[in-house]
Each structure stands twice: as structure tokens, then as C-alpha cells.
Amino acid sequence: MPGIPQRRRAAPTDAPTGHPATTAGGGVPAAGPARLWIDWTACDARGWCAELLPELLTRDPDGYPLALAPGARATRDITIPAQLAGHARRAVDACPRLALRLLPPR
Amino acid sequence: MTVEHAVSPPIASATAPVPPSRLATAAAPRGPASSVGAGPAGRERPSRERPDHEPWPAGVHRIRTGEHPPAGPGITGPGHAVKTVGDGGDGGGAQRLLAAAAADLGSHYRRCGPVPWRGPGGHLLAEIRDSGLTGRGGAAFPTWRKLSAVAAAAHPDTGRLGGRRRAAPGGTRRPGTPVVVANAAEGEPESAKDATLLVAAAHLVLDGLQLAAEAVGAGEAYVHVKPGAAAQSVRRAVAERRAAGWDRCQIEVREAPATFLAGEASAVVAALEGAPARPRAHWRPLADDGLHGRPTLVHNVETLAHLAMIARWGAAWFRSVGTADEPGTLLVTVTGTVAAPGVVEVPYGTPLGDLLGLRGGAVEPVGALRLGGYAGTWLPVEVGPQVAMSRAGLAPWGAEPGPGIVSVLPAGACGLAETARIVAYLAAQNAGQCGPCVSGLPQLARSVAGMARVAGPDTAPDGENPAQAASRALRLAALVSGRGACHHPDGAARLVHSALRTFAADIRAHAQGHCLGSAHPS
Numbered sequence: 001m002p003g004i005p006q007r008r009r010a011a012p013t014d015a016p017t018g019h020p021a022t023t024a025g026g027g028v029p030a031a032g033p034a035r036l037w038i039d040w041t042a043c044d045a046r047g048w049c050a051e052l053l054p055e056l057l058t059r060d061p062d063g064y065p066l067a068l069a070p071g072a073r074a075t076r077d078i079t080i081p082a083q084l085a086g087h088a089r090r091a092v093d094a095c096p097r098l099a100l101r102l103l104p105p106r
Numbered sequence: 107m108t109v110e111h112a113v114s115p116p117i118a119s120a121t122a123p124v125p126p127s128r129l130a131t132a133a134a135p136r137g138p139a140s141s142v143g144a145g146p147a148g149r150e151r152p153s154r155e156r157p158d159h160e161p162w163p164a165g166v167h168r169i170r171t172g173e174h175p176p177a178g179p180g181i182t183g184p185g186h187a188v189k190t191v192g193d194g195g196d197g198g199g200a201q202r203l204l205a206a207a208a209a210d211l212g213s214h215y216r217r218c219g220p221v222p223w224r225g226p227g228g229h230l231l232a233e234i235r236d237s238g239l240t241g242r243g244g245a246a247f248p249t250w251r252k253l254s255a256v257a258a259a260a261h262p263d264t265g266r267l268g269g270r271r272r273a274a275p276g277g278t279r280r281p282g283t284p285v286v287v288a289n290a291a292e293g294e295p296e297s298a299k300d301a302t303l304l305v306a307a308a309h310l311v312l313d314g315l316q317l318a319a320e321a322v323g324a325g326e327a328y329v330h331v332k333p334g335a336a337a338q339s340v341r342r343a344v345a346e347r348r349a350a351g352w353d354r355c356q357i358e359v360r361e362a363p364a365t366f367l368a369g370e371a372s373a374v375v376a377a378l379e380g381a382p383a384r385p386r387a388h389w390r391p392l393a394d395d396g397l398h399g400r401p402t403l404v405h406n407v408e409t410l411a412h413l414a415m416i417a418r419w420g421a422a423w424f425r426s427v428g429t430a431d432e433p434g435t436l437l438v439t440v441t442g443t444v445a446a447p448g449v450v451e452v453p454y455g456t457p458l459g460d461l462l463g464l465r466g467g468a469v470e471p472v473g474a475l476r477l478g479g480y481a482g483t484w485l486p487v488e489v490g491p492q493v494a495m496s497r498a499g500l501a502p503w504g505a506e507p508g509p510g511i512v513s514v515l516p517a518g519a520c521g522l523a524e525t526a527r528i529v530a531y532l533a534a535q536n537a538g539q540c541g542p543c544v545s546g547l548p549q550l551a552r553s554v555a556g557m558a559r560v561a562g563p564d565t566a567p568d569g570e571n572p573a574q575a576a577s578r579a580l581r582l583a584a585l586v587s588g589r590g591a592c593h594h595p596d597g598a599a600r601l602v603h604s605a606l607r608t609f610a611a612d613i614r615a616h617a618q619g620h621c622l623g624s625a626h627p628s
């Protein structure tokens with residue numbers, strides 16, 4: 001399995017590059033919990049996100065991220081509790097396939 | 107909103123007491139059971155003689171006999187679930203779209219009049235909102251919300267009707283001129299309603315496309331249509347309209363590939379951009395970011411036809427049939443073991459027995475029904491013919507009308523084998539893009555095939571026993587749900603879940619080495 005990080009990396013200090021709208025609401029701080037969106041056409045099951053966000057994600061037998069919350073519809077509705085927002089951001093920035101995105105609350 | 111209309115609605119109007127039977131045209135298929143009770147000859151038996159294990163015998167099972175007003179408009183109080191109009195021997199059908207059939211633009215004009223342009227602003231949106239029209243492509247999403255979202259994306263200050271504006275994430279994009287698309291890809295192999303509608307009433311659909319284009323301020327309109335008679339009909343209609351100067355927004359006809367996924371909305375947009383017709387991962391709705399990044403409205407052709415009717419005859423007319431929560435009619439493709447498979451138009455809330463009766467009823471005892479096509483839901487025969495074709499009526503059974511397909515499985519057939527066949531098809535049709543779907547659907551298909559095998563002689567030496575295969579299928583169905591760029595895996599999972607519920611006794615029988623067919627009490 002290619003490079004799975006062993007532990008959480010330090011938070012990036014500057015704005016992420018490459019995918020401008022990782023901040024929920026396009027730079028506007030979100031009011032409620034954000035959601036994690038997965039581009040399933042891009043994800044190649046490297047599993048970094050599950051390592052960085054073990055509270056919310058695990059991996060299925062093929063290595064693809066799987067929401068832990070029972071009944072979560074993993075395409076759109078992985079709700080990010082406020083206390084995990086920073087970790088979620090790091091997971092988004094760490095995904096080598098740019099397959100993750102934080103969406104504003106509905 | 108009251109508008110004076112020069113042209114009378116085809117049915118259900120006090121001003122036009124024309125029985126639907128006279129308006130129904132050759133193009134509108136009518137079941138042989140129009141003469142009630144005649145059914146397939148000799149199959150109707152009195153209910154007392156029905157054996158217990160055969161709760162839905164062959165033949166026509168009318169539910170609303172005697173409940174209909176004899177002819178003309180039938181308006182009942184709000185307490186009534188179903189208002190059926192003009193039971194002119196059509197057994198509860200209500201011809202609206204199909205009664206607007208017109209061979210050419212001239213006869214369309216004589217029947218329906220000119221396009222009722224509404225001008226810019228939210229006039230039509232308000233009428234559509236009041237009508238309660240929902241999308242007929244499968245998800246039953248309120249049509250006015252989609253129109254409103256596209257209008258708002260294009261004109262952030264004025265477009266949205268009765269909704270709050272949200273700042274589009276991503277900042278300062280210029281939205282561009284909206285695009286409207288009529289979706290007639292009809293990728294579902296069992297469905298025939300879109301093609302039937304286009305062959306019968308292409309001009310009605312195209313009027314709806316024009317009116318939707320006007321409502322959202324679109325600059326281009328497309329018809330994404332599967333090859334065959336439907337495409338020919340649309341091309342002919344568009345040529346006539348061009349010659350007559352009928353349209354305000356240019357319509358372009360594009361042929362859809364004949365795949366299951368070609369009609370998924372983001373695949374439609376991809377195809378119109380010249381890319382393969384495969385779904386796209388899109389975190390912003392197509393209403394904000396569709397064809398070449400422009401606000402894009404994709405509607406099923408039946409939705410657009412209803413829209414064109416509502417624009418002419420108003421929301422109150424539209425609501426005069428159907429139920430209070432699910433007004434209007436819907437087209438339903440009836441397929442499987444019925445006397446005359448084909449398309450019917452019925453009000454929401456029509457009992458399934460009446461619906462099948464319109465196509466001559468079942469020709470064999472019914473084993474199970476499937477609602478919503480390949481990506482639909484199995485219903486055990488115990489639901490009985492009285493269950494209503496509506497979201498409310500089907501919800502207790504975990505089903506919904508979906509894209510309007512009722513498939514009838516004979517009691518002698520094995521529901522597990524049928525499910526295995528369908529899941530194998532769905533697995534083969536995945537667009538090869540999303541890991542959990544690409545890997546999960548074929549595994550799911552193998553497990554369902556394992557359920558469909560009878561333990562014993564035809565079990566492979568290393569094969570799973572049908573009961574083990576069933577629990578693996580349950581796990582895999584949960585694993586693929588919601589984990590793709592489109593809802594294709596969800597549909598396959600839904601079908602498998604419903605098969606596990608409906609055919610539990612068959613799985614036990616298969617595990618014990620015999621097959622019940624689907625006729626059994628469970």
C-alpha cells in the first residue's frame with residue numbers, strides 16, 4: 001500500500017493550494033458543521049484520509065474510505081463535528097488525488 | 107393565477123365535458139380491459155374460489171368499481187384520497203398527456219393552441235409551485251425548486267422564488283446564460299413511457315422545454331433522446347417548429363447512447379459537451395454548474411409535458427386529479443406477465459390492480475411486483491391489488507413510483523433468479539469510474555447469483571450456500587450504497603435489499619435444495 005502516513009501531520013500554516021474552495025463557503029467561515037465530500041471518480045483508495053480522520057472514516061476491504069457513522073450516505077453527508085474541523089481540513093489537504101472537499105452546511 | 111385560455115383542457119374541466127375516451131387517440135395505448143371484467147377471456151374468477159396461496163390470481167382486479175363519477179369532471183373533497191375523472195370505460199386511467207397527442211404541429215395547435223408565453227419573471231414558476239408538479243425522471247423532486255434554482259443561479263438578485271439566496275461557494279464565478287435539457291435518454295430497459303410520449307406528443311414536450319427555457323432565461327435548449335422512433339419524432343417536430351417560427355429558444359436534438367447511465371443528469375451534461383455519457387462527480391448542483399459551467403436545468407420529458415399543460419390550464423386544473431399531496435397523472439410502463447404490456451396514464455393514487463387492469467391484467471397468477479424498474483423495489487404479492495400507485499401508498503412497502511414502471515413477475519418464476527439477472531446487468535452497466543461501485547457491484551452480482559442457485563447438484567464445489575450468499579449480499583449492498591459519483595449503486599442496493607425482504611422464503615428453500623417459484627406465503 002503506497003505511503004500511508006503513520007500519524008497526523010502538523011496543520012499547514014498557509015492556505016492550501018491547488019483546490020481553492022476547501023474552505024467551506026469559499027473563504028467565508030461556515031456557520032454550522034461542514035460536510036466532507038468525496039470525489040469517488042478520483043479517489044484511488046490510498047487511505048490517507050482514514051488515517052487522518054479516524055473518528056469519522058475507516059477503510060473498506062478495498063481500501064476506500066468508509067463513513068463510520070451508521071447510515072451515513074458517504075457521498076455527501078459525512079458531517080464534520082466542529083471539534084474535528086481542523087483534522088478534516090488536514091485530510092482534505094493531504095489527499096494525494098485531491099478527491100476530498102469540505103462543503104458548507106446545508 | 108387565473109388566465110383566460112382560448113383552448114379547453116382535454117379533461118377535468120367544467121368547460122370541456124369531453125369524455126376522455128373520445129380524446130384518446132390511436133397513439134395512446136389502451137388496454138384491452140377497457141371493457142371491464144372482460145379481461146383475458148375466462149380468467150376472471152370469483153374471489154371466494156381463490157386459494158390462499160394465490161393472493162393475486164390472473165385477470166383484472168378492479169378496485170374502484172362503481173366509485174367513479176360516470177363521466178366528465180370528478181372533483182371530490184379534500185378528505186378524499188383519489189379523484190378520478192372521466193371513467194369513460196378506461197378503468198381509472200386519465201388521459202391528459204396522451205390525450206394531447208398530435209401528429210403534426212397543425213393538429214397540436216388545434217388541440218392545445220399556441221405556446222402560452224408568460225414573459226420574464228416568476229409567473230410560470232409560481233404556477234408550477236402551486237401545481238405541486240414533481241419530476242418524473244425518478245426522484246420526484248419538486249419541479250419549481252429546480253426551475254427556481256437555475257433562475258437564481260443565473261440572476262442572483264431576482265431569480266429565486268420564495269427561497270433564500272445562498273452565496274455560491276467558490277466565489278466570483280460568472281454564471282453564464284442557462285441551458286435547458288429535455289431528458290429522453292430512457293436508459294431503463296423496461297421503460298417505454300418517454301418514447302411513447304415523444305411519439306404521441308412531441309410538440310407538447312417541446313412546448314414545455316420552451317416554457318422552461320423562458321422561465322429560467324435560457325439561451326439554448328437540448329433534447330437528449332435515445333435512438334429510434336422517439337428521436338425521429340422529435341427531429342420531425344423540431345423541423346416543423348423551425349419552419350413555422352414556433353420557438354423562441356433554439357432547440358438542438360442530440361442522440362443519447364443506449365446505456366443504462368446515459369440518462370443520469372450529469373452524464374447527460376457530459377454527453378452534450380461531447381464527452382462520453384458518463385456521470386460526473388460534481389459537488390455543486392448542475393443548476394449552478396452544468397453544461398460548460400452554466401446553470402443547467404435537466405428535466406425528464408414527461409415533466410416538461412406536464413409543465414406545458416399546467417402553463418395552459420393552470421395549477422387548479424392539474425390538481426383536479428391525483429391526491430392532495432401527489433397531484434396530477436403519471437405515465438406508467440406496465441411490463442411482465444400482463445395481457446398487453448405498454449404505457450398507461452393514471453392519476454397518482456390509482457390502485458395497482460386498476461393500473462394492471464388497464465393493460466388487461468395479469469395473464470398468470472402474480473408472484474411479485476417490481477416498482478420502479480431495474481433499480482426499483484420488489485413488492486411481495488401480499489400487498490394486493492388495492493395498494494395505491496403513489497409515494498404515500500407505496501412507502502409502507504419501502505417502494506416508490508420511481509420512473510413509473512410496474513413489472514409483474516409470475517408466481518411460477520423465481521424472484522431470486524430474476525434479481526440475479528438484473529443485478530448482473532446493473533453491474534455490467536457501471537461507468538467504471540468509482541472504486542466502491544466498480545469493485546462492489548460485480549461482487550454483489552456474484553452474491554445474488556449465489557442466492558439464486560439451488561443448493562445441491564448445481565452448487566459449485568467451492569460455491570457459497572444460498573443463505574451465506576444472502577448475508578454476503580446484504581453486507582455488499584450496504585457497502586456500495588451512496589458511495590459513487592451517481593446513484594447507480596444505490597439503485598442496485600435498493601433492489602437487492604427488497605429482494606432479500608420479499609424472497610426470504612425462496613432463499614431458505616434454495617438453501618434446502620428446492621425452488622418455490624415466487625408463489626408462496628411468507
Ligand SMILES: Cc1cc2nc3c(=O)[nH]c(=O)nc-3n(C[C@H](O)[C@H](O)[C@H](O)COP(=O)(O)O)c2cc1C
Nearest residue numbers: 241242243289291292293369370371405406409593
Ligand atoms: C443511474 C441513473 C439513471 C438515470 N436515467 C434517467 C433517464 O434515463 N431518464 C431520465 O429522465 N432521468 C434519469 N435519471 C434521473 C436524472 O438524473 C434526473 O434526475 C432527471 O432527469 C431529472 O428530471 P426530473 O426532474 O424531470 O425528474 C437517472 C438517474 C440515475 C441515478
Ligand code: SF4
Nearest residue numbers: 043044046047049095
Ligand atoms: S479520498 Fe484521497 S486520501 Fe482518501 S482514500 Fe481516496 S485518494 Fe486516499
Ligand code: SF4
Nearest residue numbers: 537539540543590592
Ligand atoms: S457510481 Fe458507479 S455508475 Fe455511477 S459514476 Fe461511479 S462507477 Fe459510474
